[in-house]
Amino acid sequence: MPRKLVSALMLAIGSLAGSLVYRRRVARKVERVDLYAEDGSMASIAAGMPDAERLLTLARELVALAR
């Protein structure tokens, strides 16, 4: 296999892996559920916490459904 092709392939794979890692990190920062109670108290549950996943799955479905 020509060297240039191998280099291009490696670069493409590296970019893809990098973007996946970046997207996951961003998702951890961005994705969350904020619950606001009537008395003014609030709880923020970040992605990655077990409680958040079920709610975030539902939210993703809703966002997709509403598109």
Place this chain on the structure above:
Amino acid sequence: MLRRMDAAQALADLTEISSQVVHVAIVDEGGSVLATTIGDASRAGRFVESVSTLLDEADELRQQRGLATLAQLEAATLDGSVFVVRRGGRMIAATTRPDPTVGLVFYDLKHCLRSIAEEPGANGTPKRARKKSGNAA
């Protein structure tokens, strides 16, 4: 003097002033859809059903964490957010584009819900005037 406002009119006002909202549904105490921006009835039904499930799950979580009655929530995902506000038995749920201005969206949803029950008269609370353009914050 206050008078009732049509839910569809309130929804139209909301979508006009809020550029961040993608779709909205207003649901009454019995779970019936009062107004929605989702044209297809079956999709609207599924949307409301999923919002109810989301609220049930959130309520369970709220109880576990010892919080008072749930008034509103935001679930933020990479592709957009889901906002739900409950007031006087009614509920308004909206989806937005990613990274919305949270306070502004909550304000608009609450205003919309309130305006269904009461529309301000001459001496009422002034409406927020905002043009639908980009990231108005």
